[in-house]
Amino acid sequence: MPENNDTIAAIATPLGRGGIGVIRVSGNKTKDIYKALTGALAKPRLAQYVSFKSSSQQTIDKGLALYFKSPASYTGEDVMECQVHGSRILLGMLLEEIISLGARVARPGEFTERAFLNDKMDLLQAEAVADLIDSNSKKAARSAMQSLDGVFSDDVKQLRDQVFNARTLVEAALDFPDEEDVDISIEPAINNVEVSLSGLNSLLSRAEAGRVLDQNPTVVIVGSPNVGKSCLINYLSGFDSAIVSAMPGTTRDIIREKVLLGDFAVTLVDTAGIRETRDLIEKEGVDRTYKALAVADVVLYVLDNSLEQEIESVIFAEHLSSDAKVITVKNKIDLCKDSNFKNTEDVIYISAKTGAGVSELIEKICSILDITENEEDMIFARQRHIDALHGVKEHLLQMLSAAKQDAGLEVLAESLRLALSGFDEVTGKTTSDDVLGHVFSQFCIGK
Numbered sequence: 001m002p003e004n005n006d007t008i009a010a011i012a013t014p015l016g017r018g019g020i021g022v023i024r025v026s027g028n029k030t031k032d033i034y035k036a037l038t039g040a041l042a043k044p045r046l047a048q049y050v051s052f053k054s055s056s057q058q059t060i061d062k063g064l065a066l067y068f069k070s071p072a073s074y075t076g077e078d079v080m081e082c083q084v085h086g087s088r089i090l091l092g093m094l095l096e097e098i099i100s101l102g103a104r105v106a107r108p109g110e111f112t113e114r115a116f117l118n119d120k121m122d123l124l125q126a127e128a129v130a131d132l133i134d135s136n137s138k139k140a141a142r143s144a145m146q147s148l149d150g151v152f153s154d155d156v157k158q159l160r161d162q163v164f165n166a167r168t169l170v171e172a173a174l175d176f177p178d179e180e181d182v183d184i185s186i187e188p189a190i191n192n193v194e195v196s197l198s199g200l201n202s203l204l205s206r207a208e209a210g211r212v213l214d215q216n217p218t219v220v221i222v223g224s225p226n227v228g229k230s231c232l233i234n235y236l237s238g239f240d241s242a243i244v245s246a247m248p249g250t251t252r253d254i255i256r257e258k259v260l261l262g263d264f265a266v267t268l269v270d271t272a273g274i275r276e277t278r279d280l281i282e283k284e285g286v287d288r289t290y291k292a293l294a295v296a297d298v299v300l301y302v303l304d305n306s307l308e309q310e311i312e313s314v315i316f317a318e319h320l321s322s323d324a325k326v327i328t329v330k331n332k333i334d335l336c337k338d339s340n341f342k343n344t345e346d347v348i349y350i351s352a353k354t355g356a357g358v359s360e361l362i363e364k365i366c367s368i369l370d371i372t373e374n375e376e377d378m379i380f381a382r383q384r385h386i387d388a389l390h391g392v393k394e395h396l397l398q399m400l401s402a403a404k405q406d407a408g409l410e411v412l413a414e415s416l417r418l419a420l421s422g423f424d425e426v427t428g429k430t431t432s433d434d435v436l437g438h439v440f441s442q443f444c445i446g447k
């Protein structure tokens with residue numbers, strides 16, 4: 001772990017224009033930087049409207065300055081937040097000024113890393129911060145928030161306590177091997193391990209259920225040329241990302257848009273219309289369509305209903321990933337005389353031009369993505385947690401089988417010691433620097 005007695009600073013808001021931009025500063029020079037930058041005294045937890053000035057007394061911007069005194073701050077150190085206008089240039093100038101006053105630019109995740117090192121949160125909670133920022137659905141966000149609140153950590157700690165009790169009992173038996181008037185039965189220790197094992201099994205299944213929350217599903221739009229695929233991606237994403245034209249074979253490149261459909265952030269993909277063609281560029285486009293299908297979670301197979309096109313899924317079926325779900329979308333219903341369309345389980349009628357029926361389509365997509373009902377029970381776990389908890393389970397099972405075979409108390413104590421260190425790995429109590437470095441490097445800068 002790097003030394004953390006220097007002062008760090010970073011722009012905490014995302015790249016681009018925005019109403020407000022935030023710069024965060026943390027470390028023991030924060031108070032002096034506050035004074036030099038604003039000319040005002042830092043007052044804890046008070047928002048002051050100030051002029052942020054350069055060393056040559058030029059105003060960089062006016063805005064709000066906030067100060068949090070150690071240890072009552074996010075990182076546990078003295079922290080300052082500058083809220084100014086969200087221009088990249090302006091934020092860059094302000095950051096430069098802060099650096100010239102003695103701070104250095106923070107690495108990704110360094111603020112949260114300091115919060116972890118200063119015991120403001122355990123590793124599970126620190127990871128939940130990143131998961132919350134990256135969450136792809138409201139469910140994922142809620143679940144990450146629960147972990148940040150310490151729900152996952154508390155469950156792990158409770159199980160750890162039971163195993164710790166078991167270990168204390170076994171160690172006590174080890175310390176008094178031959179004392180006749182001391183009851184050295186290890187039965188209570190075994191009970192403790194059995195109880196924590198059943199708790200662990202349920203925690204593991206909740207963690208495994210929660211792994212789906214970590215994914216950003218891909219929805220791929222396919223069909224013959226001219227059926228309205230590009231029109232549909234434009235409608236769903238809310239802007240003209242793909243060229244729409246009456247000429248078949250318009251789209252050649254794959255077009256990707258991240259959009260929020262109902263509760264889900266999905267990657268929506270528009271593809272080249274599938275047909276036999278001699279045009280080399282269009283052929284390449286169709287090949288790319290097939291590649292996109294191979295990673296699709298949901299496929300929107302679009303047909304032109306005004307031409308009464310028949311379903312011919314064979315044109316793409318062999319390229320589908322095995323667990324992809326296909327929704328047949330009959331488009332251009334605004335052109336059809338008969339307006340009495342009845343959606344079925346697999347077929348949805350829409351007009352990508354007028355938007356008719358699109359909300360039912362979104363509902364259908366969400367119902368497919370919404371595979372887990374018991375969201376309260378899910379834990380937004382990472383593979384790292386699941387692996388470590390499986391390790392704990394292994395050691396507890398070993399302890400029980402050793403006890404059954406009347407193996408020595410040392411053997412039981414050792415299994416319990418290893419189980420405990422597995423728990424500590426999850427919460428970060430004894431996690432190696434490599435793992436910590438990896439966890440924090442995945443954060444965005446400024447967090």
Ligand SMILES: Nc1nc2c(ncn2[C@@H]2O[C@H](COP(=O)(O)OP(=O)(O)OP(=O)(O)O)[C@@H](O)[C@H]2O)c(=O)[nH]1
Nearest residue numbers: 225226227228229230231245249250251273352353
């Ligand atoms: N009336 C009507 N026209 C539509 C609708 N959807 C698409 N169109 C028209 O159909 C034509 C083809 O639309 P595109 O979205 O470019 O079709 P595409 O499937 O992307 O075609 P390729 O890129 O060539 O494969 C355009 O003239 C659109 O304006 C619809 O729902 N109603």
Ligand SMILES: [Mg+2]
Nearest residue numbers: 229230250251
């Ligand atoms: Mg197109």
